Amino acid sequence: xxxxxxxxxxxxxxxxxxxxxxxxxxxxxxxxxxxxxxxxxxxxxxxxxxxxxxxxxxxxxxxxxxxxxxxxxxxxxxxxxxxxxxxxxxxxxxxxxxxxxxxxxxxxxxxxxxxxxxxxxxxxxxxxxxxxxxxxxxxxxxxxxxxxxxxxxxxxxxxxxxxxx
Amino acid sequence: xxxxxxxxxxxxxxxxxxxxxxxxxxxxxxxxxxxxxxxxxxxxxxxxxxxxxxxxxxxxxxxxxxxxxxxxxxxxxxxxxxxxxxxxxxxxxxxxxxxxxxxxxxxxxxxxxxxxxxxxxxxxxxxxxxxxxxxxxxxxxxxxxxxxxxxxxxxxxxxxxxxxxxxxxxxxxxxxxxxxxxxxxxxxxxxxxxxxxxxxxxxxxxxxxxxxxxxxxxxxxxxxxxxxxxxxxxxxxxxxxxxxxxxxxxxxxxxxxxxxxxxxxxxxxxxxxxxxxxxxxxxxxxxxxxxxxxxxxxxxxxxxxxxxxxxxxxxxxxxxxxxxxxxxxxxxxxxxxxxxxxxxxxxxxxxxxxxxxxxxxxxxxxxxxxxxxxxxxxxxxxxxxxxxxxxxxxxxxxxxxxxxxxxxxxxxxxxxxxxxxxxxxxxxxxxxxxxxxxxxxxxxxxxxxxxxxxxxxxxxxxxxxxxxxxxxxxxxxxxxxxxx
Numbered sequence: 242x243x244x245x246x247x248x249x250x251x252x253x254x255x256x257x258x259x260x261x262x263x264x265x266x267x268x269x270x271x272x273x274x275x276x277x278x279x280x281x282x283x284x285x286x287x288x289x290x291x292x293x294x295x296x297x298x299x300x301x302x303x304x305x306x307x308x309x310x311x312x313x314x315x316x317x318x319x320x321x322x323x324x325x326x327x328x329x330x331x332x333x334x335x336x337x338x339x340x341x342x343x344x345x346x347x348x349x350x351x352x353x354x355x356x357x358x359x360x361x362x363x364x365x366x367x368x369x370x371x372x373x374x375x376x377x378x379x380x381x382x383x384x385x386x387x388x389x390x391x392x393x394x395x396x397x398x399x400x401x402x403x404x405x406x
Numbered sequence: 407x408x409x410x411x412x413x414x415x416x417x418x419x420x421x422x423x424x425x426x427x428x429x430x431x432x433x434x435x436x437x438x439x440x441x442x443x444x445x446x447x448x449x450x451x452x453x454x455x456x457x458x459x460x461x462x463x464x465x466x467x468x469x470x471x472x473x474x475x476x477x478x479x480x481x482x483x484x485x486x487x488x489x490x491x492x493x494x495x496x497x498x499x500x501x502x503x504x505x506x507x508x509x510x511x512x513x514x515x516x517x518x519x520x521x522x523x524x525x526x527x528x529x530x531x532x533x534x535x536x537x538x539x540x541x542x543x544x545x546x547x548x549x550x551x552x553x554x555x556x557x558x559x560x561x562x563x564x565x566x567x568x569x570x571x572x573x574x575x576x577x578x579x580x581x582x583x584x585x586x587x588x589x590x591x592x593x594x595x596x597x598x599x600x601x602x603x604x605x606x607x608x609x610x611x612x613x614x615x616x617x618x619x620x621x622x623x624x625x626x627x628x629x630x631x632x633x634x635x636x637x638x639x640x641x642x643x644x645x646x647x648x649x650x651x652x653x654x655x656x657x658x659x660x661x662x663x664x665x666x667x668x669x670x671x672x673x674x675x676x677x678x679x680x681x682x683x684x685x686x687x688x689x690x691x692x693x694x695x696x697x698x699x700x701x702x703x704x705x706x707x708x709x710x711x712x713x714x715x716x717x718x719x720x721x722x723x724x725x726x727x728x729x730x731x732x733x734x735x736x737x738x739x740x741x742x743x744x745x746x747x748x749x750x751x752x753x754x755x756x757x758x759x760x761x762x763x764x765x766x767x768x769x770x771x772x773x774x775x776x777x778x779x780x781x782x783x784x785x786x787x788x789x790x791x792x793x794x795x796x797x798x799x800x801x802x803x804x805x806x807x808x809x810x811x812x813x814x815x816x817x818x819x820x821x822x823x824x825x826x827x828x829x830x831x832x833x834x835x836x837x838x839x840x841x842x843x844x845x846x847x848x849x850x851x852x853x854x855x856x857x858x859x860x861x862x863x864x865x866x867x868x869x870x871x872x873x874x875x876x877x878x879x880x881x882x883x884x885x886x887x888x889x890x
Contacts, residue, residue, distance in 0.1 A: 245437060248433060248436075248437065249432075249433035249434070249437075251433075252432070252433035252436055253432075253433060256430055256433075257422075257425060257426075257430070260425050260428070260430060261421060261422050261425045264421055264424065264425055265418055265421055270424060270425070270428055273425075274428060274430065277430075278430070278431065278435070278436060278439065279439070281433070281436035281439075282436050282437075282439035283607070284436075285436055285437045285439075290685055294685075304607070307607065336423075338417070338420070339420065339421055339423075339424055342417050342418070342421065343421070350703035350704075352703070353703070357414070358418065361411065361414050361415040361418050362415065362418040362419060376886055377817060377818040377882070377886045378817060378818075379816065379817020379818045379882030379883070379886065380817075380818075380882055380883045380886045380887075382817065382879070382882065383704070383879040383880065383882050383883045384883075386879060387704075387707075387879070389411070389414065391707075392414065
């Protein structure tokens with residue numbers, strides 16, 4: 242199998258999964274799409290190294306996250322995520338439940354959001370998240386605890402507001 | 407896993423239906439995008455060089471070696487017509503003196519030994535261009551040596567190859583100073599990338615010295631770089647710091663430019679500090695890199711209180727007296743930026759203090775103390791395992807109860823204590839409210855972190871746990887951050 246065939250197979254097998262994860266982490270489909278495409282472009286540029294990595298999907302996800310975080314920092318913390326809401330124009334609007342969840346995710350700090358998604362969507366353990374985020378397990382536990390608490394409160398408020406309508 | 411967590415996982419999984427409706431370009435588009443970026447970068451090399459020629463001087467964007475080279479590129483010495491006004495004079499531009507460090511530098515033949523694509527490029531020593539963009543200035547006041555190499559190959563020839571390389575060696579009094587310089591260099595690279603509206607991407611390498619990274623700097627997506635950026639590598643081996651900078655000409659894939667760093671480090675240490683090299687993503691520098699104190703997001707919420715924001719300056723208040731930590735009151739620090747260490751003079755440890763305030767009454771305080779050694783740090787904690795009966799001044803109509811410290815397990819800490827101080831209102835003072843002070847202290851090696859919170863009542867009870875729960879959680883993050 243040639244390099245490009247190998248990369249194409251990797252891309253086809255993983256891009257939707259990474260996009261889904263980045264959507265949850267960024268709270269914005271357009272941002273997620275842009276970061277994921279850029280991350281795969283970078284993966285192709287150094288495919289020889291990436292394919293040898295322990296977990297190439299984690300490589301792409303981490304690069305995509307870095308790109309998103311860099312964009313936020315350049316645009317002003319959280320500004321872009323709060324102003325570019327929802328899906329790209331050509332996509333149908335998400336369901337109200339998804340809007341509530343994504344809206345809540347966007348309101349919690351980015352590190353807590355990333356930890357929550359890695360644990361509850363990707364299915365990674367605390368130790369695995371600590372390795373990927375390069376912090377100690379205790380820090381991950383703290384972020385998970387706070388992130389879940391904040392999410393629960395935000396979702397409860399959202400449901401109450403919905404019920405009151 | 408509790409049911410509510412299962413529900414969270416399910417709801418996150420359900421987001422897939424939003425993604426399913428989104429069109430993603432295929433893998434060929436990703437490969438095209440990667441190739442296009444490389445071509446943009448290569449084009450920028452040409453444009454940057456052309457601009458340099460047009461104005462006749464070196465610019466931040468210029469790279470002399472990337473200029474379409476006139477004949478005799480190797481044999482022509484390159485005296486610098488404009489001696490370097492660099493912030494840190496280059497060792498190679500100073501008067502030659504016997505320098506044992508120079509023996510540790512690479513030689514042109516070493517670059518050819520790196521294999522493809524370094525081989526067959528006719529490397530020769532050149533002159534460092536002092537104003538190249540994103541070239542780290544390097545630390546001051548240490549012993550240094552450096553060398554610059556130029557390739558005879560010109561960028562009008564197709565291929566992927568380095569055109570220019572530079573190496574600097576710095577020796578420090580100890581590993582700690584070298585680590586600090588490595589960290590400062592990383593911040594410098596990030597700042598440089600940010601100023602160019604790009605982003606850096608940094609790789610970590612196991613197997614090259616004790617710690618190593620290499621930074622690539624990227625332009626905004628789909629945008630030509632518009633200037634030349636180097637790939638900067640740095641590694642510490644013992645108390646020696648090795649820094650390499652490589653300029654690449656690329657048409658397609660990136661080359662493995664860490665080979666230069668590995669070769670330089672191997673030569674600097676005699677070869678036994680470079681082994682099997684593995685690459686991983688380096689820790690994110692982050693927006694607050696270098697700040698040992700907690701970001702706001704890791705302070706909030708405190709029980710039912712939230713929206714605490716760190717104050718830019720220190721108040722110099724005596725709040726620590728009420729935390730039973732009078733030795734941490736620094737009234738002289740009033741008004742100074744909270745991002746700077748508190749100066750206590752002499753050989754004292756390095757101390758950082760921060761104060762957080764919010765819309766509700768109350769405040770949060772953090773002190774990070776970096777002691778010279780573990781023993782002094784442990785001694786500081788040991789001094790607080792037993793508290794006096796009263797802390798700070800208490801008005802006659804109040805009664806203070808100092809609850810003695812309890813040892814707790816904090817992830818990442820060698821030892822930790824938490825305690826609380828309650829101030830109750832005595833009968834006859836109906837207008838007063840009770841108040842609460844909570845303190846947590848954790849040590850990891852030579853670093854001690856102290857957190858303190860004060861408010862009326864006890865907002866940490868009955869909401870998201872007790873003060874101890876909050877302190878254990880927060881100290882774990884704080885001690886992790888304070889040690890970076």
